[in-house]
Amino acid sequence: MVDIDKYFKPDLSKARKRTKEDTEYVSYELDPKYQKIGIGKTYKIQTYGCQGNEADSETMAGILNSMGYISTDNEKEADVILINTCAIRENAENRIWGELGRLKPLKRKNPDLLLGLCGCMAQEEKVVNRILEKYDQVDLVFGTHNIHMLPNYIMQAHFSKERVIEVFSEEGSIVENLPKVREHKFKAWVNIMYGCDEFCTYCIVPYTRGKERSRNKDEIIAEVKELVQEGYQEITLLGQNVNAYGKDFKDIDYTFGNLLMDLDKLGIPRIRFTTSHPRDIDMRTIEAFKICKSVMPHLHLPVQSGSNSVLKKMNRHYTKERYLEVIKALKEARPDISLTTDLIVAFPSETEEDFLQTLELVKQVGFEGAYTFIFSKRAGTPAASFEDVIPETEKKERLRRLNKVVNDGYLESSTKYVGKIIKVLVDGVSKHDENILAGYSEHNKLVNFKGDKSLIGKIVDVKVTIARTWFLIGEALE
Ligand code: SAH
Ligand code: SF4
Ligand code: F3S
Numbered sequence: 001m002v003d004i005d006k007y008f009k010p011d012l013s014k015a016r017k018r019t020k021e022d023t024e025y026v027s028y029e030l031d032p033k034y035q036k037i038g039i040g041k042t043y044k045i046q047t048y049g050c051q052g053n054e055a056d057s058e059t060m061a062g063i064l065n066s067m068g069y070i071s072t073d074n075e076k077e078a079d080v081i082l083i084n085t086c087a088i089r090e091n092a093e094n095r096i097w098g099e100l101g102r103l104k105p106l107k108r109k110n111p112d113l114l115l116g117l118c119g120c121m122a123q124e125e126k127v128v129n130r131i132l133e134k135y136d137q138v139d140l141v142f143g144t145h146n147i148h149m150l151p152n153y154i155m156q157a158h159f160s161k162e163r164v165i166e167v168f169s170e171e172g173s174i175v176e177n178l179p180k181v182r183e184h185k186f187k188a189w190v191n192i193m194y195g196c197d198e199f200c201t202y203c204i205v206p207y208t209r210g211k212e213r214s215r216n217k218d219e220i221i222a223e224v225k226e227l228v229q230e231g232y233q234e235i236t237l238l239g240q241n242v243n244a245y246g247k248d249f250k251d252i253d254y255t256f257g258n259l260l261m262d263l264d265k266l267g268i269p270r271i272r273f274t275t276s277h278p279r280d281i282d283m284r285t286i287e288a289f290k291i292c293k294s295v296m297p298h299l300h301l302p303v304q305s306g307s308n309s310v311l312k313k314m315n316r317h318y319t320k321e322r323y324l325e326v327i328k329a330l331k332e333a334r335p336d337i338s339l340t341t342d343l344i345v346a347f348p349s350e351t352e353e354d355f356l357q358t359l360e361l362v363k364q365v366g367f368e369g370a371y372t373f374i375f376s377k378r379a380g381t382p383a384a385s386f387e388d389v390i391p392e393t394e395k396k397e398r399l400r401r402l403n404k405v406v407n408d409g410y411l412e413s414s415t416k417y418v419g420k421i422i423k424v425l426v427d428g429v430s431k432h433d434e435n436i437l438a439g440y441s442e443h444n445k446l447v448n449f450k451g452d453k454s455l456i457g458k459i460v461d462v463k464v465t466i467a468r469t470w471f472l473i474g475e476a477l478e
Contacts, residue, residue: 007128007132007163007165007166008165008166008167008168009125009128009129009165009167010122010123010124010125010128010143010167010168010169011125011169012123012124012125012169012207012379012380013380014169014170015123015169015170015206015207015208015210016206016207017170018197018211019170019211022250023173023174023213023214023248024172024173024174025173025174025176025216025219026173026174026175026176027175027176027177028148028175028176028177028178028179029177030063030066030067030151030179031151033155034067034151034152034154034155035066035067035068036067036068037067037068037069037151037154037155037158038064038067038068038069038070038079038080038154039068040068041068041069041070041079041080042069042070042071042072042074042077042078042079042080043061043064043069043070043071043072043078043079043080043081043082044071044072044073044074044075044078044080044081044082045057045060045061045071045081045082045084046081046082046083046084046099047084048083048084048085048086048092048095048096048119049084049085049086049087049088049092049119049120050086050088051189051236051238051274052191052209052238052240053084053085053086053119053120054183054189055189055191055238056084056118056119056144056147057082057084058180058181058182058183058189059147059178059179059180060082060084060118060147060150061180061181062178062179062180062181063147063148063150063151063178063179064080064150064154065179065181066179067151067154071181075103075106076106076109078113079112079113079114080113080114080116080154081103081106081113081114081115081116082116082117082118083096083099083100083115083116083117083118083119084118084119085117085118085119085120085121085122086119086120086121087119087120087121087123087124087127087204087208087378088120088203088204088205088376088378089373089376089378090376090377090378091376093121093127096117096121100115100117100131100135100137100138103115103137104137107137114139114140114154114157114158115137115138115139115140116138116139116140116141116142116153116157117131117138117140117141118141118142118143118144118147119143119144120144120204120205120208120209122141122142122143122144122167123143123144123167123169123207123208123209124204124207124208124379124380126379128141128165128167132163132165138163139157139163139164140153140154140157140163140164140165141163141164141165141166141167142164142165142166142167143166143167143168143208144208144209144210145167145168145170145171145172145210146166146167146168146172147178148175148178149166153166170210171194171195171209171210171211171213174194174213174215174216176215176216176219184427185231185232185457186231186232186233186234186425186457187232187233187234187235187236187425187427188227188232188234188235188236189235189236189238190220190223190224190227190235190236190237190238191215191237191238191239192214192215192220192237192238192239192242192245192256192259192273193212193213193214193215193239193240193241193242193244193245194209194210194212194213194215194239194240195209195210195211195212195213195240196209196212196240196241197211197212197241197244198240198241198277198279198315198317199315199382200304200314200315200316201313201314201315201381201382201383201386202314202344202347202375202376202378202381202383203378203381204378204380204381205240207380207381209240212240212241212244212247212248213248214244214245214246214247214248214249217246217254217258217259217262220237220259220263221262221263221266224263224266224268225266227268228266228267228268232268233268233269233270233425233457233458233459234268234269234270234271234272234425235263235268235270235271235272236272236273236274237259237263237271237272237273237274238273238274239273239275240275241275241276241277241280242256242273242274242275242276243255243256243276243277243280243281243282243285244256244277244280245259246258246259247280255282255284255285256273256282256284256285257282257283257284257285257286257287257288258284260273260285260288260292260295261284261288261291261292263294264288264292264293264294264295268294269294269425269459270294270296270425270442270459271292271294271295271296272296272298272444274300275300275302276299276300276301276302277302278301278302278303278316278318278322278323278326279316279317279318279322281301281326283329286326286329286330286333287333289330289333289334289337290333290334296442296443296444297334297336297337297338297442297443298337298338298339298340298442298443298444299330299337299338299339299340300339300340300341300342301323301326301327301339301340301341302341302342302343303323303341303342303343303361303365304316304342304343304344305343305344305347305350305354305357305358306320306354306357306358306359306360306361306362307320307350307353307354307355307357307358308320309354310347310349310350310354313347313348313349313383313386314344314347314383315382320357320361323361324361324364324365327339327365336443338368338413338443338444338445339365339366339367339368340367340368340369340370340371340444341362341365341367341369341370341371342370342371342372342373343358343362343370343371343372343373343402343406344372344373344374344375345358345372345373345374345375345395345398345399345402346374346375346390346394346395346398346399347375347383348375348383348386348387348388348389348390349386349387349388349389350375350390350398355398355401355402358402359401359402359405362402362405362406362409363405363409366409366412366413367406367409367413368409368410368413368414368443368444368445369406369409369410369413370406370409372399372402372403372406373399374395374396374398374399375388375395407469410469410470411467411468411469413445414445414467414468414469414471414472415467417441417443417445417464417467417472418464418465418466418467418472419463419464420463420464421461421462421463421464421477422441422442422443422445422447422461422462422464422472422474423441423442423459423460423461423462424439424440424441424447424449424459424460424461424462424474425439425440425457425458425459426438426439426451426455426456426457426458426459426460427439427440427456428456429453429456430448434453435450436448436449436450436451437449437450437451437453437455437456437460437476439460441462441472445471445472446470446471446472447462447464447471447472447473447474448471448472448473448474449462449473449474449475449476450475450476451476455476460476460477461476461477462474462475462476462477463475463477
């Protein structure tokens with residue numbers, strides 16, 4: 001029997017706590033004793049979940065490179081495999097369990113392979129217990145609050161025969177100066193804050209990511225200046241609730257709108273951000289859409305439901321009417337703004353009437369796209385204990401009906417760009433044809449057009465000729 005209690009495991013009830021203490025800021029430095037551990041060895045990182053996880057994986061890659069490791073796509077030859085997980089819905093977790101099963105034979109062939117699990121699932125006690133009991137192929141588990149300690153964990157895991165499990169339930173300091181290997185050469189993630197204090201009743205994120213902490217504005221500005229110098233064309237500011245940026249600053253009145261205005265002066269062509277919360281979005285931010293040239297005319301503003309009684313049970317702190325007022329102010333500030341959203345169907349006790357209100361709201365706002373989900377029970381969150389009586393078939397039927405309305409909105413919005421000249425930042429070649437380039441417009445529409453690979457990373461004028469539901473087709477003007 002494994003003694004599963006001897007490890008440093010997470011605890012969701014501790015993770016719920018919020019302290020009044022000020023955030024500490026520390027600077028990362030790699031201890032020279034770790035610098036050579038990875039020489040001659042390779043690693044592979046598999047990333048699931050949101051952009052927050054993608055940004056964390058870039059940091060882990062940076063740390064591993066600084067230890068001498070080299071990245072590889074070939075899992076059969078990797079010496080270290082890290083799985084950066086997401087806990088947002090049950091099916092996200094099921095994928096990971098399947099993946100761990102699939103990787104098990106690799107471990108048999110190469111007993112020296114170090115298999116690690118990190119990210120949001122690692123913050124759940126039940127996940128760590130299951131790994132300890134049933135997944136002996138996993139050598140290392142660490143959470144979202146201790147990525148900067150990766151060198152230490154790798155060293156322990158390489159040199160000891162024991163599994164290394166260390167997950168902190170509560171957030172610690174904000175660690176600056178972490179190395180990064182950015183995935184793209186012209187688009188970058190920039191974290192501006194960590195954690196979430198909203199506690200929507202269905203959501204696990206406030207438990208897996210800790211309390212809201214804002215990065216110092218000067219650190220963010222310095223990072224963006226560097227990106228501009230390196231020729232980056234687009235930044236996406238990241239946080240679970242970017243509109244809460246700066247609310248934890250005690251000595252200055254500096255919020256997300258101020259940050260956008262300061263970053264706009266630095267000469268980066270495109271600024272995007274995700275995710276916004278309707279309750280916290282303020283006039284300064286709305287104003288930024290009007291006056292900042294680099295702030296792109298697209299906003300992802302999750303509404304979740306169109307029913308006030310469901311919104312209340314979700315603890316969203318706004319009504320449908322308030323949401324519509326925000327939309328109105330946004331459209332006044334930037335008439336062409338493109339709006340997308342997240343929606344959950346079949347939240348416990350959602351009635352047909354509640355659901356119809358969601359459909360109505362989607363039509364009323366005219367969303368240009370939406371991510372739609374069936375409510376998923378997350379152990380440890382309040383909604384997990386709400387009575388859930390909606391039959392499975394009904395849940396699926398609501399999702400199907402919602403998707404139909406959402407897709408009509410996608411196509412309708414795509415159609416309005418036909419005949420227009422739009423600016424596209426070219427990402428790369430299309431998956432299906434290498435003579436076709438693919439990129440995103442200012443309004444965040446996927447656009448395909450014929451062109452030379454040398455345009456990758458550039459912003460190109462494209463005339464839209466055809467609208468499809470999920471993308472536009474056009475011709476380059478140059
Ligand atoms: N902080 C962001 C992202 C949260 S996760 C935000 O507030 O928008 C992305 C989306 O996943 C959420 O907007 C919500 O629509 C969905 N989601 C979160 N928890 C869920 C759950 N338990 N079941 C179904 N969908 C969920
Ligand atoms: Fe989850 Fe709500 Fe926070 Fe978004 S705002 S991360 S949905 S608790
Ligand atoms: Fe998933 Fe964690 Fe992001 S639960 S959505 S990876 S914050």
